[in-house]
Amino acid sequence: TDACLSAVDGAGALNAFVHHTPEIARQQAAAADRRLASGDAPAMCGIPVGIKDLFCTKGVPSQAASRILEGFRPEYESTVTQNLFDAGAVMLGKLNMDEFAMGSSNETSVYGNVVNPWKLDDRQLTPGGSSGGSAAAVAADLCLAATGTDTGGSIRQPAAFTGTVGLKPTYGRVSRWGTIAFASSLDQAGPMTKTVRDAAIMLGAMASVDPKDSTSADRPVPDYEAALTGDIRGKRIGIPREYRMDGMPVEIDALWKQGAEMLRDAGAEIVDISLPHTKYALPTYYVIAPAEASSNLARYDGVRYGRRARLSQGDGITEMYEKTRAEGFGHEVQRRVMIGTYVLSAGFYDAYYNRARKVRALIKRDFDQVFAQGIDTILTPATPSAAFPLGAMTDADPVQMYLNDVFTVTVNLAGLPGLAVPVGLDAQGLPLGLQLIGRPWDEGNLLNHGAVLE
Numbered sequence: 247t248d249a250c251l252s253a254v255d256g257a258g259a260l261n262a263f264v265h266h267t268p269e270i271a272r273q274q275a276a277a278a279d280r281r282l283a284s285g286d287a288p289a290m291c292g293i294p295v296g297i298k299d300l301f302c303t304k305g306v307p308s309q310a311a312s313r314i315l316e317g318f319r320p321e322y323e324s325t326v327t328q329n330l331f332d333a334g335a336v337m338l339g340k341l342n343m344d345e346f347a348m349g350s351s352n353e354t355s356v357y358g359n360v361v362n363p364w365k366l367d368d369r370q371l372t373p374g375g376s377s378g379g380s381a382a383a384v385a386a387d388l389c390l391a392a393t394g395t396d397t398g399g400s401i402r403q404p405a406a407f408t409g410t411v412g413l414k415p416t417y418g419r420v421s422r423w424g425t426i427a428f429a430s431s432l433d434q435a436g437p438m439t440k441t442v443r444d445a446a447i448m449l450g451a452m453a454s455v456d457p458k459d460s461t462s463a464d465r466p467v468p469d470y471e472a473a474l475t476g477d478i479r480g481k482r483i484g485i486p487r488e489y490r491m492d493g494m495p496v497e498i499d500a501l502w503k504q505g506a507e508m509l510r511d512a513g514a515e516i517v518d519i520s521l522p523h524t525k526y527a528l529p530t531y532y533v534i535a536p537a538e539a540s541s542n543l544a545r546y547d548g549v550r551y552g553r554r555a556r557l558s559q560g561d562g563i564t565e566m567y568e569k570t571r572a573e574g575f576g577h578e579v580q581r582r583v584m585i586g587t588y589v590l591s592a593g594f595y596d597a598y599y600n601r602a603r604k605v606r607a608l609i610k611r612d613f614d615q616v617f618a619q620g621i622d623t624i625l626t627p628a629t630p631s632a633a634f635p636l637g638a639m640t641d642a643d644p645v646q647m648y649l650n651d652v653f654t655v656t657v658n659l660a661g662l663p664g665l666a667v668p669v670g671l672d673a674q675g676l677p678l679g680l681q682l683i684g685r686p687w688d689e690g691n692l693l694n695h696g697a698v699l700e
């Protein structure tokens with residue numbers, strides 16, 4: 247803990263930690279020492295971790311990197327952080343992220359962007375987003391692991407951009423209680439770690455059956471570490487042809503082939519598969535996620551939480567809402583609220599939102615069908631490129647930024663587990679990752695495959 251606290255202090259330039267909690271860390275570390283001394287060593291005893299700012303942590307600022315939550319210190323602890331603390335973990339502080347987890351480059355944060363510890367010559371790169379602070383902190387050895395959340399790729403894309411491991415669990419495996427909501431039918435928290443084994447240990451600590459989240463699954467949490475046998479002989483790995491996108495960099499394609507070879511060498515069978523509705527996934531996601539976000543973010547009205555705008559003489563409640571939300575939300579969040587409100591409005595509900603829900607069901611059915619044909623795990627690229635320079639996409643059409651999620655959103659729409667594993671470096675020496683997609687509740691198997699690739 248002391249070593250991590252001083253590493254955090256020395257790494258201000260990365261802007262990964264936005265709130266430091268050294269007193270809490272020292273207290274928790276001392277408690278972990280006492281537990282160890284008494285022969286009680288839970289899974290994460292004394293392990294220093296960083297917590298994404300999206301998790302409510304009792305008495306500690308929890309702002310989802312938004313101005314609108316300025317001054318908000320929750321009265322309660324999220325289930326995930328409570329589970330981690332019960333397992334002995336030590337919180338070093340809160341980690342930077344895209345505002346309300348909307349973004350792919352960690353450039354929408356009220357705290358400013360995070361810097362990827364990997365560099366391209368002298369150019370600063372994005373760590374990805376929205377869990378960019380988590381990924382950068384793990385990659386720079388500021389903490390041993392971090393929490394992330396993933397609505398459309400926010401764990402897996404930053405993991406791929408920083409050479410770390412990121413797991414988005416099956417929807418319902420990890421409680422969402424106390425995690426600030428973005429799109430409730432897609433959001434899942436998961437571990438971001440240096441190794442697959444660490445991800446297995448941390449998922450076991452984060453996951454629980456939680457009566458406070460009605461979508462948390464009533465299933466016992468298995469021993470994920472015990473699933474890491476290294477044996478994948480006879481497993482059938484699907485390679486979905488629709489993920490071979492036009493204009494995909496040759497390096498990504500080569501890495502994908504290399505990953506398939508590694509799994510084949512370990513005794514798995516490689517099978518070409520088809521997921522025909524893949525091409526509709528991104529537009530479907532960018533209807534459903536903003537729709538849910540516009541509803542979830544309605545609660546930030548200047549009354550119940552955080553910041554209220556200064557009002558002028560004669561302003562009424564409508565002006566109060568308008569000024570508070572105009573000042574409190576950044577541009578990307580405002581864009582999502584506008585899109586979401588539009589697709590849910592009476593005249594357009596059937597044309598957009600209902601249609602997106604139907605396409606979502608077809609995307610899920612594609613996966614159900616390949617799993618029913620005996621495919622165990624699906625291998626795809628994690629991202630369409632390596633980390634890009636900071637600022638490179640901020641002035642572009644927002645759809646360019648959304649394309650980062652092209653390989654990851656399908657997994658959230660179908661509620662499946664997805665794992666990003668670092669597999670190699672590109673010609674410029676930057677990390678590249680592959681994604682493994684599993685059957686529901688099959689995280690152990692997924693992690694076991696991931697260990698073959700890392």
Ligand code: GLN
Nearest residue numbers: 347348349397398399400
């Ligand atoms: N980049 C995607 C978005 O902006 C995904 C974000 C996430 O997974 N939280 O919506």
